Amino acid sequence: MLFPDRKAFLSAFLLLWVVVSLHVATASEPCADLDDTGCRKNPQICQDTLLAEVTCPVMCNKCPNSIQSTCPDSWELFQGSCYYFHTDYMEFNDSELFCNQNNGHLVHIHNAAEQAFVTNRILNINGNQSWWIGLRDTEVEGVYRWVDNNEELTPAVFRGWAPSQPHDSYNIEDCVGMWSARGMLWNDASCASKLPSICEVRVGQALVG
Structure with a gap:
């Protein structure tokens, strides 16, 4: 007998029903359900190998290739957003304008995972320099x-503030960067400071590429 008891049979049937239901519910719009973390609001699905493989891959931060391709060359995909690491030195407002011209904004860091991703990338690009967010x-x-x-x-x-930050030194520090001398934690600085910057645009938005 395939199922030794009624309880096992019901458990297997329920699992199959959940898999099929979730697959049908997400198949028509495979990446329409991205939220701020890049996953659906039921991340436990990704902890089950069967559910992760059968249901929409966006639930486990594996968006289909057709969606990944919306990040153009030099932009990087992470948790449902495209990121551009702009190495030109600009004031804060000019950096935001550059991002706007590419249909994005300076990066909005939502969680520790995003902070870690951005930190890792900028350390690889120029770890001796602070960057606007x-x-x-x-x-x-x-x-x-x-x-x-x-x-x-x-x-x-x-929030990713460095210790004792923000402190608005001399009453002129109104913009925030990830500070190289503080392990890429956040530090307020004069908006007139010229730094490289990180642009972000959500997946699915048109990009100038």
């Missing part, structure tokens, strides 16, 4: 907002 408090001192969606940086969201 898309965070500033130019409207209200001490209220930091991301440039892509004006989201306020609150204690409830990921």
Whole structure:
């Protein structure tokens, strides 16, 4: 007998039903369900080999090739976004303008995984240099907002400040970078400082490439 007891049979049937249902639910729009972490909001699916292989690959951060191709040359795919590491030295506003011209913004870092990805890449490119990210408090001192969606940086969201930061030295530091002398943790600086920068655009958005 294939299933020694009724409980085992029901468990196997339920697993098959979940696999089929999820596959049908996501097959028509394979990457429409990306969220801010690059996965569906049920990441436990990726912990089950069968579910991970049968259901939509985007659930396990393996977007189909047709979607991956939307990152042009020199842009890098990670967790549902394309990233460009712009090595020209520019002031904060000019860096954001450059990203805008490519239909993106300076990077919005949502979580520790994204922080680690960006850190690893910039250390490989130029680990002796600090880099602009898309965070500033130019409207209200001490209220930091991301440039892509004006989201306020609150204690409830990921924050990557270096110790004692931000401190607004001389009342002129309103923009934020990943600081080389602080292990690529965040540091506020004058927006007029000229640094390289990281652009980000969500997968599926048109890029100038």
